Every structure is written in structure tokens, then in C-alpha cells.
Amino acid sequence: MMNEQRREFIKKTALGVFAGLGVASGLVPAFSLEKTALPVWDEKPVPGKIRWGMVIDTRQCKEGCQQCVTACHHEHNVPAFKNRKEEIRWIWKNSYKNVFPTATNSAVSKEIQNRSFLSLCNHCADSPCTQICPTGATFKRWDGIVEIDYHRCVGCRFCIPACPYGSLSFNWQDPRTAIVDPVTAYPTREQGVVEKCNFCSDRLVKGLLPACVDACPEQAFTFGDMNDPVSDIRVVLESNVTMQRKPELGTKPSVFYII
Amino acid sequence: MIEKALKGNRSYWIWIVFLVTLVASGLSAYYQQRWFGLTVTGMGREASFGIYTAQLTFLLGVAASAVMVVFSFSLRRQKELAKTVIIALFMAVSAALMSMLFVVADMGKPDRVLNIIFFPNPRSLVFWDLLLLSGYLATSLISGWAMLGAEHKGVPPSAWVTSVMYLSIPLAFGIATISAVLYAGLPGINLWLTAVLAIRFIASALAAGMALLILVTLMLKETTGFDAGKEAREKLAMVATYAGIANVLLLGVQFITTTYSNLPWMWFSLIIGVVSVTILLLPALRKSQLLFVGACTALVLSVWVDKSAGLMIGGELVPAPLGSIVAYAPTSTELFVVVGIWSLGTMLFTALLKVVVAVKVDNEG
Numbered sequence: 375m376m377n378e379q380r381r382e383f384i385k386k387t388a389l390g391v392f393a394g395l396g397v398a399s400g401l402v403p404a405f406s407l408e409k410t411a412l413p414v415w416d417e418k419p420v421p422g423k424i425r426w427g428m429v430i431d432t433r434q435c436k437e438g439c440q441q442c443v444t445a446c447h448h449e450h451n452v453p454a455f456k457n458r459k460e461e462i463r464w465i466w467k468n469s470y471k472n473v474f475p476t477a478t479n480s481a482v483s484k485e486i487q488n489r490s491f492l493s494l495c496n497h498c499a500d501s502p503c504t505q506i507c508p509t510g511a512t513f514k515r516w517d518g519i520v521e522i523d524y525h526r527c528v529g530c531r532f533c534i535p536a537c538p539y540g541s542l543s544f545n546w547q548d549p550r551t552a553i554v555d556p557v558t559a560y561p562t563r564e565q566g567v568v569e570k571c572n573f574c575s576d577r578l579v580k581g582l583l584p585a586c587v588d589a590c591p592e593q594a595f596t597f598g599d600m601n602d603p604v605s606d607i608r609v610v611l612e613s614n615v616t617m618q619r620k621p622e623l624g625t626k627p628s629v630f631y632i633i
Numbered sequence: 634m635i636e637k638a639l640k641g642n643r644s645y646w647i648w649i650v651f652l653v654t655l656v657a658s659g660l661s662a663y664y665q666q667r668w669f670g671l672t673v674t675g676m677g678r679e680a681s682f683g684i685y686t687a688q689l690t691f692l693l694g695v696a697a698s699a700v701m702v703v704f705s706f707s708l709r710r711q712k713e714l715a716k717t718v719i720i721a722l723f724m725a726v727s728a729a730l731m732s733m734l735f736v737v738a739d740m741g742k743p744d745r746v747l748n749i750i751f752f753p754n755p756r757s758l759v760f761w762d763l764l765l766l767s768g769y770l771a772t773s774l775i776s777g778w779a780m781l782g783a784e785h786k787g788v789p790p791s792a793w794v795t796s797v798m799y800l801s802i803p804l805a806f807g808i809a810t811i812s813a814v815l816y817a818g819l820p821g822i823n824l825w826l827t828a829v830l831a832i833r834f835i836a837s838a839l840a841a842g843m844a845l846l847i848l849v850t851l852m853l854k855e856t857t858g859f860d861a862g863k864e865a866r867e868k869l870a871m872v873a874t875y876a877g878i879a880n881v882l883l884l885g886v887q888f889i890t891t892t893y894s895n896l897p898w899m900w901f902s903l904i905i906g907v908v909s910v911t912i913l914l915l916p917a918l919r920k921s922q923l924l925f926v927g928a929c930t931a932l933v934l935s936v937w938v939d940k941s942a943g944l945m946i947g948g949e950l951v952p953a954p955l956g957s958i959v960a961y962a963p964t965s966t967e968l969f970v971v972v973g974i975w976s977l978g979t980m981l982f983t984a985l986l987k988v989v990v991a992v993k994v995d996n997e998g
């Protein structure tokens with residue numbers, strides 16, 4: 375069963391490789407790598423066919439643990455500015471009150487009030503950030519991931535207040551001075567552009583799970599294709615009561631929380 | 634015609650040199666911002682908009698409101714506005730140019746500004762706002778300049794000039810509507826999320842724009858002797874008054890329904906707004922030149938404070954996306970850039986008005 379899952383996962387993520395290489399190999403489809411009949415590349419990316427999603431079981435999330443945050447920020451060369459004004463975050467720990475400010479249950483237990491809740495981009499199906507961006511630098515991919523083109527962004531920052539979750543960070547100064555241990559597998563950014571969680575699209579193309587998911591010692595995350603009725607994430611979603619952040623805004627987040 | 638802007642008396646040149654100095658200091662501040670990044674501003678993680686955006690909002694309104702004069706003159710045939718039309722068009726040009734400069738000043742990557750044209754996102758209100766703004770700048774400049782040219786030659790403006798001028802009317806309405814909807818629809822900032830804000834954007838723009846235009850015509854009368862006419866000012870004052878009343882009423886509503894009442898600057902805006910419309914409304918008070926000028930100035934100031942402190946900075950004082958309160962205050966670098974852009978716009982407006990006055994004086998004398 376798990377092997378099946380894994381194979382399915384690799385197959386889907388490899389579509390990303392195909393898409394990337396297809397573009398890289400030229401605009402004429404006949405000459406693209408599409409012809410390379412590797413079994414995992416036998417499908418075209420159909421918009422809306424796949425929708426990546428994440429479930430976070432907050433009961434498993436341990437106080438003081440920062441492994442997912444560290445893994446993500448290291449993997450993506452996220453600068454470590456300490457002052458709050460210029461901080462850049464892809465994923466971070468937050469309080470119940472800040473993550474679910476509009477949740478209706480009035481009396482939450484002490485334990486929940488003290489529990490950590492991870493904040494990251496929700497890869498909304500109806501994403502206000504992509505709608506407001508004048509250049510399409512923040513855009514939605516065929517698999518539901520909301521991605522930023524760092525070379526197109528003009529740094530107007532309209533996307534920042536457009537996002538109801540504070541998911542986007544702006545590079546107020548050159549981020550390269552504050553990258554602790556740079557990696558070469560992912561680009562660094564320049565001063566003056568926005569950035570945020572990319573659902574590890576860079577890892578998905580390699581058939582890997584997102585860095586945070588991999589790094590969590592408590593297996594608090596479930597990641598997968600929500601459109602696939604037999605995927606892990608569907609099983610988890612169907613067998614648990616979950617919450618989305620500010621669902622009343624109609625942004626349709628792809629990140630779910632088990633409380 | 635442009636050479637007329639180069640012939641002026643001593644005080645004209647002192648004024649221009651003064652503005653050039655301010656533009657230069659603005660440029661040097663901007664150079665610092667380009668080098669170090671927007672870190673030199675007071676903006677940050679939870680106050681991503683600051684004084685630049687505030688100026689943009691104010692100036693967008695002023696630019697768009699100028700079309701009211703064009704509209705009343707050309708479509709409603711209010712002949713008493715004839716001498717004011719070109720002034721209004723040039724005010725629109727200057728305000729639109731400043732708006733664009735504030736957009737660019739606020740950008741992290743101004744060198745990529747053309748991406749907005751190369752890779753337009755047709756779903757984006759920001760894109761449409763900027764597109765209409767460029768169109769409006771062009772139509773106002775072209776029609777204003779061509780009308781002045783016709784006047785210079787002593788012929789009526791040709792048909793195409795009037796068509797271009799007509800085109801600026803829907804563009805201005807578009808700018809006002811899109812900006813209003815854009816600001817009122819940002820879900821990250823609760824305080825702005827209100828339909829009242831959209832209507833108030835238009836009312837306050839008209840009030841401030843018309844009041845500013847009145848002040849400009851009075852200034853021209855004082856310094857050059859060119860008078861756009863008392864009837865014209867009466868007309869403008871009427872629009873400013875009614876728009877001002879609508880604005881303070883809606884602002885009052887927002888004091889009741891939101892947390893505006895916690896912001897001292899908003900109280901200041903509300904109070905001077907109420908005082909100025911009261912003066913403008915009562916003929917006994919309005920008759921005094923001093924009170925009239927004071928009321929117009931106060932009306933402009935009221936709207937400017939409201940945009941700066943209330944809409945932008947105040948909007949961010951209230952729990953932003955992450956639910957924590959962070960105050961914003963502009964740095965000196967930001968203030969220098971703001972003054973620099975205002976000076977550049979004022980310089981352009983001065984030069985254009987110089988040409989207007991020279992042409993009118995030529996024709997009359």
C-alpha cells in the first residue's frame with residue numbers, strides 16, 4: 375500500500391520535471407522531452423487535475439521543536455534577519471489566536487492556547503495574492519501551487535495586504551548577507567522582491583516530499599494530492615475533523631489543521 | 634510655446650531654483666534608498682504601505698477630480714469655467730505624474746516597472762489603475778496643450794482635441810472607481826474593508842481637488858493678475874462643499890463603526906473638515922476672502938491627513954494580517970523623497986501655468 379502511494383506520488387511530482395524540461399527544451403512541442411517515453415512522464419499537466427494539499431496534526435507538534443522551520447529555511451536560502459521589521463518567513467510557529475483569529479469556539483482549552491500552530495502559505499484555490507499582482511509574478515500553477523517568479527516581481531507589495539494570512543515577506547534589503555549556510559540547489563533572492571513558501575515545488579519535481587514534512591520527527595504532516603481519492607491526504611481528511619484558516623473569506627486554503 | 638516657461642521675473646526664478654534644490658535633495662535620498670533597499674524607510678513586515686502610498690492615494694484623487702471641470706465645461710456647457718479648464722487639465726497632468734512617481738518610489742524593483750506592461754495581469758486592479766492613469770496623463774496633457782496652442786493662434790481647438798478631452802472623462806471615472814474598490818478590497822487590513830471607504834474615496838477626492846483648484850486660481854490672480862473668475866470659483870466651491878459634506882458625514886459613520894476614533898490624526902481631519910465645510914456653506918462667512926482661503930486650505934489638509942494618517946498609516950496601526958500592532962513612522966529619507974516628488978510635480982505645474990498665463994496675457998494685450 376505504502377509503496378503504491380509512493381510510486382503514485384513520484385509519478386505526479388515527476389510531471390513537474392516534465393513541465394519544467396518541456397519549457398526548457400524549446401517552445402515547439404514536437405522537440406520537447408515529451409517524446410522521451412519514460413513511464414512516469416506519460417501524462418500532460420492538466421490544470422486542476424492535481425491539487426497539492428497539506429494536513430497538519432497540531433496535536434503532534436512539540437513545543438520548542440523548530441525542525442520543520444529550520445529545514446525549510448535552510449533548503450530555500452531564507453535569510454535570517456533577526457529584527458521583526460525585516461524578518462523573512464516561509465513557515466513559522468504561531469499561537470492559536472493568531473492563526474485562527476475568526477474561529478467561533480469561544481472557550482479554548484489552556485492546552486490549545488499554549489500549543490504551537492504552524493503558519494505558512496495556504497496555496498489558496500481562490501488566491502487574492504495572484505489576483506492583485508499587476509505582473510502575474512505571483513501566479514497559480516496547474517497543480518494548485520501558488521508560486522512567485524522572483525525575476526518578474528516589481529516589488530510593489532500589493533500582494534502583502536491582499537493575503538489575509540500574512541504569508542508573504544518582502545526583501546527590505548539584500549537578503550544574501552543574512553543567509554547563514556547557503557545551498558546551491560535553490561536560488562537566492564535579490565533586494566526588493568517578495569517571497570514565501572512554495573510548497574517545495576523544487577523538491578516535488580525530484581519526487582521528494584516537502585522539506586518540512588520530511589523533517590518533522592513527529593510525523594505531524596500529511597502531504598499529497600487532494601484530488602486523488604486514494605491518496606494519504608484524502609484518507610486523513612476523510613477520517614478527521616479539520617480546520618482551515620479564515621474559511622469565511624472564501625480563499626479555499628489547501629492547508630488543513632487537526633486541532 | 635514652451636519657451637514661455639523660460640521667461641520669468643526674479644521671483645519666478647527664485648521659486649524654480651528653490652524647487653530644483655528640493656528635487657535634488659529628494660533624488661539623493663532616493664539614491665540612498667535604491668542602494669540600501671526599502672530598509673531605509675519606516676515600512677516593514679507589518680506596515681508594508683507607508684507615506685508613499687498615502688501620497689499616491691491623495692494624488693490619484695486630485696488627478697481624477699480635475700475632470701469634474703472638464704465634464705461641467707464641455708458636457709454641461711458651463712461657460713464660466715472656460716478659463717479654468719486648462720488649469721484643471723494641467724493640475725491633472727501634474728498630479729498624475731506625481732502619482733506615478735510615487736508608485737515607482739515605492740517599488741522594490743523600479744528597474745522592472747515595465748514588467749507591468751510586458752506581462753500584464755488583466756485580472757489585477759493594480760494593473761488597470763496604472764494603465765488608466767497613464768492614459769489619463771496622456772489625454773490631459775495632449776488636450777490641454779493643444780487647446781492652449783489653439784488659443785495661442787486665436788483659433789478654436791480642432792475636433793480631435795475635444796475628442797481627446799472627452800476621452801479623459803471616462804478614464805478619470807475609471808481611476809476613481811478602480812482605486813476606491815482596490816483599497817476597499819484588501820482583505821489583509823480589516824479597517825479598510827468597507828464599502829463606505831470606496832464612496833468616501835470619491836467624495837474626498839472631489840472636495841480636495843476642487844479646493845486645491847480654487848487655491849491655485851487665487852494664487853495665479855495674486856502673482857500674475859490672471860483671474861479665472863469669481864463665478865468659476867463659486868462653481869468649484871459648490872462642488873467642494875457638497876463633496877466635503879458627504880465626506881465628513883461618511884467619516885463620521887466610520888468613527889462609529891470602526892476604530893478610527895482611537896486615532897488622534899483622524900480627529901484632527903474630521904474637525905477641520907467640519908469647520909471648513911461649515912465656512913463654505915455659510916455665505917456670511919464665505920464672503921471674507923481670508924476665511925474662504927482658510928476653508929479651502931483646511932479642506933485640502935483634512936483630506937490629506939485622512940489619507941496619510943487614517944487610510945494608510947492608521948489602517949496599518951490596527952491589527953494587520955498577523956494580528957499584532959506595529960506603528961509606522963516615516964524616516965527622514967522617505968520625507969525627503971516625498972518632498973522631492975512634490976517639488977517636481979509643482980515645478981511642472983508652475984511651468985505649465987506660466988505658459989497658460991503668458992498665452993492668455995498675449996491674447997488679451
Ligand code: SF4
Nearest residue numbers: 495496497498503537
Ligand atoms: S495564503 Fe496568502 S500568499 Fe498563500 S495563496 Fe493564499 S493568499 Fe496567496
Ligand code: SF4
Nearest residue numbers: 507527528530531533
Ligand atoms: S510585490 Fe511582486 S509578487 Fe507581489 S504583487 Fe507586486 S509584483 Fe506581484
